[in-house]
Amino acid sequence: MGREHLTERDAKRAKSRIETGESAIWKPDFNRGQLLPAVLLLEELNIRYFLQAGIMFRGSDVELQNLKALAVKHRYFIRDYLGVSVSEGLSEIAIAQTLLSKLGLKLTYVGRMGSREKRERVYQFIEPKDERDVVYQQWQNRVVGVHQ
Numbered sequence: 001m002g003r004e005h006l007t008e009r010d011a012k013r014a015k016s017r018i019e020t021g022e023s024a025i026w027k028p029d030f031n032r033g034q035l036l037p038a039v040l041l042l043e044e045l046n047i048r049y050f051l052q053a054g055i056m057f058r059g060s061d062v063e064l065q066n067l068k069a070l071a072v073k074h075r076y077f078i079r080d081y082l083g084v085s086v087s088e089g090l091s092e093i094a095i096a097q098t099l100l101s102k103l104g105l106k107l108t109y110v111g112r113m114g115s116r117e118k119r120e121r122v123y124q125f126i127e128p129k130d131e132r133d134v135v136y137q138q139w140q141n142r143v144v145g146v147h148q
Contacts (some may be wrong), residue, residue: 006036016034058120
């Protein structure tokens with residue numbers, strides 16, 4: 001929500017940083033302050049797929065395997081823009097949880113599936129019941145009001 005306002009927001013922030021820093025900025029702080037690259041990175045990783053209620057996720061799922069491969073490939077961008085580390089040694093679920101945590105979300109453990117020899121933990125996205133949608137809507141109304 002509000003993605004269409006990120007370019008303007010990031011540009012204002014960059015201009016302010018350049019002006020107050022006398023044209024010198026520290027790249028790690030600047031990168032973390034920019035939201036559009038982080039959003040684009042999460043979109044490239046297809047994080048939205050894991051926010052669908054009702055779908056069960058296991059580490060062996062193709063989507064999670066793809067997420068891990070992409071995350072490991074882009075681990076330096078993830079570190080620079082999201083401020084979290086991803087490595088080959090992390091499980092697929094751990095990588096998904098790390099990325100979702102940047103959105104204040106998580107996959108919830110719901111049980112185990114499979115035979116005794118091939119049992120896997122199963123997770124599901126459960127939408128938070130913390131009324132964040134009310135806050136988002138008020139924010140959206142305020143932003144739209146400013147731009148009119």
